[in-house]
Amino acid sequence: MSGYILVVTGGMFSGKSEKLIDKCMKFKEYGKKKVKVYKPSCDDRFSDDEVVSRMGYRFPATNIPEKITNEVMHRILLETEDIDIVGFDEAQFYSKNIMKLVSELAYRGKYVIIAGLNMDYRGKEFGYIGGILAMADEIIRLHSFCAVCGSDKGTHSQRLINGKPAGLDEPIILLGDSESYEPRCRKCFVPPEKVSNEREVQLSS
Numbered sequence: 001m002s003g004y005i006l007v008v009t010g011g012m013f014s015g016k017s018e019k020l021i022d023k024c025m026k027f028k029e030y031g032k033k034k035v036k037v038y039k040p041s042c043d044d045r046f047s048d049d050e051v052v053s054r055m056g057y058r059f060p061a062t063n064i065p066e067k068i069t070n071e072v073m074h075r076i077l078l079e080t081e082d083i084d085i086v087g088f089d090e091a092q093f094y095s096k097n098i099m100k101l102v103s104e105l106a107y108r109g110k111y112v113i114i115a116g117l118n119m120d121y122r123g124k125e126f127g128y129i130g131g132i133l134a135m136a137d138e139i140i141r142l143h144s145f146c147a148v149c150g151s152d153k154g155t156h157s158q159r160l161i162n163g164k165p166a167g168l169d170e171p172i173i174l175l176g177d178s179e180s181y182e183p184r185c186r187k188c189f190v191p192p193e194k195v196s197n198e199r200e201v202q203l204s205s
């Protein structure tokens with residue numbers, strides 16, 4: 001097989017993990033390929049787990065550190081020597097070496113599937129997804145349904161604190177506050193910097 005880079009990207013609730021799992025299951029079942037999926041863990045261990053989509057699809061996955069050191073990269077290259085399809089979920093969380101790793105895997109003939117958020121709650125580029133998108137052979141851009149107007153062009157992830165759009169000055173959640181996210185289209189998305197400005201205007205008036 002020749003190397004290939006497929007990126008599955010979009011906002012929260014757009015079905016990225018589901019698409020990743022669907023591809024991996026089909027490659028395994030119908031393509032008779034060897035598949036290995038990685039996902040970031042909040043610790044630095046390699047451990048067995050699974051990727052689970054919101055619709056309940058599951059696929060075995062190995063937890064790897066978010067910081068892709070040379071050692072981690074070396075280990076993944078060794079582990080995937082006889083693997084055909086290599087998947088990465090939540091790829092926005094990995095350190096800069098993820099780009100080098102994806103590129104190297106593709107040069108070694110792997111079909112690499114990368115699923116991740118393209119934008120953070122500010123509507124800005126998330127991690128190194130941009131660099132991976134630049135190398136992609138194929139991009140699947142998924143949308144969610146806007147939680148405000150119901151359009152199927154949900155592109156942004158709105159961070160909410162106590163049900164209201166969060167500003168840039170609210171990074172810490174205080175006891176009793178509830179934080180959540182909802183998908184919104186470009187028209188309904190309130191950029192966090194705009195929330196802060198509105199508050200300043202209110203304070204000064």
Ligand code: ZN
Pocket residue numbers: 146147148149150151184185186187188189
């Ligand atoms: Zn909308």
